[in-house]
Amino acid sequence: MSAVTISYAWPSILVFVAAAILILVGALGVITYKNPVHSALSLIMTLFGVAVAFVAQQADFLAAVQIIVYAGAIVVLFLFVIMFLGVDRKEHVHVEPFVSQRPLAALGVLITVGGLIALMAESHWVTGVKSVSTVGTALATGQANVRQLGTAVFTTYLFAFEATAALLVIAVVGAVLLARRERTVLTEEVDE
């Protein structure tokens, strides 16, 4: 453990426990529900839990973005696709389709859990940060986190930021190109 000790007030512990329950129950729901729509709903619950955790650490802007982008747009699109393709009907899969993936899955779980334990061993157990300072003015007040984020994104990480933006635009253009197929003559088909 790091040398920094923080005394937690009971409300913040309560908030943390509530957020943790939301995140874990949601995450379990995503992988256990048979119905994809229910899984998507569980995912929203997890995202909400993460947002609450962000608020509890005074990262209000990130919390808002979490809800607006992930819950408000991305999962809506998931649901949109699920509804459109009609995969929401319960499928009776009696045979495991991917037996060969099981050892790989176990390996993945091992790596993830091992990584988490290694991370916790040398950093603060809640935040994963190596040292936590509550004295720093900008973080402690929670007022400046939009300014901080903006400064970081547009100065230090400008190249990565712009590259991500370009990547997204290229992906959108590609998707549009794939979805659009030229159809030359339409009026003749009407006549049939």
Added chain:
Amino acid sequence: MNSLLASSDPLFLHGVTWVVALIVVIKILVGFGALMGAVIVMIWFERKAISDMQSRIGPQRWGPFGLFQTLADGLKLIGKEDLVPAEADVFVFKLAPYLVVIPAFITFAIVPIGGTLHIAGHVVLLQMANPPMGILLMLAMSGISVYGVMLAGWSSGSKYPLLSSVRASAQMISYEAALGMTIVTVILVTGALTTHNIVLSQGGGIWHWNLIRLGFVPFAIFLIAITAELNRPPFDVVEAESELVGGFHTEYSSFRFAIFFLAEFMNTITMSAIMVTLFFGGPAGWVPPIAHLKWVFPIIWFLIKTSIFCFCYIWFRAALPRFRYDQLMDLGWKRLIPLSLGWMLIVAGFLISWRWGALMVSAVLVAWVVLARAFELGKTRESGPERVLPTVGERPIPGHVIRKLSDGEA
């Protein structure tokens, strides 16, 4: 300052005394009560105003001027049988109404309805909460209320509600982009996220209102986009009676239907209030020098401005025909999003210096010309996925094509 923080902090992260707790509880109760009261009056007002515009009388039996009609309707709805369709996904079906009504109420919590009060040594903001994320909370909540509509339609296990919910989610997501961009413009000028500070920065008289400071365009975009978010006429393709029976809540009855109804009107009032907050200075206005009553006048100003917008929504409903679905998408994607993006760039440019402003104006003009040319090119080209039914020529369909289709002549 500390007490101001604490009283505007419902999670009590900055410590609690019982006075602060009491203030918060009272604020929430009063706010909830006021919003419910406002909804009842709003429903009555809408019915009366629409009746006047259509040369009818409207509700008149219960109470003076039919004021209690809404209460009677509510009681009737609660007394009805609560049906759950056999094909429904029961859990989601029961969850959906609450996903609509709770965001509606939470959004209202960030609206400043008055100035500040001093009670027992505490500075009390006349708004239920003033979270640091401020106006972003409104965007987040409107994102959540999409789920209510979407899941209501899906879980009903019925065709028309499903169609309606697909329309609703597409429409609400499309207009959220323009909405967000306009809010960014407001945040750029006021330099604050919290609704309290947004209102404070507009305090110096009518020329400081964002409506005028930003040029009228962001307000116009916001008004259109928010009407589409609300699914109110002329953007109510979600509940187009002639095409979709009753829309996403066709299968709902009794109390659950009442909740949808309540949420719709709550949202209408809340969004009017948000519009007043963002563009019309919120509770700002002339305060006569009367001792001890100075805090009342901002509330009255706020109520007057909000009711004007509530009336506008009713007026839209009476005056404007419904958009067709493709027109609605065109307006959102091809007009509002580029316009709001361009206007945001212009405002940001002028905030730095007039040179940057002029540069941005010219850049936006060039982009506008390019975009207009692109739309023109796109119009003449027919395209689409292959397996869908062929599009029938131009819209509206020319007469000879309709005749061919209906008569079956080749």
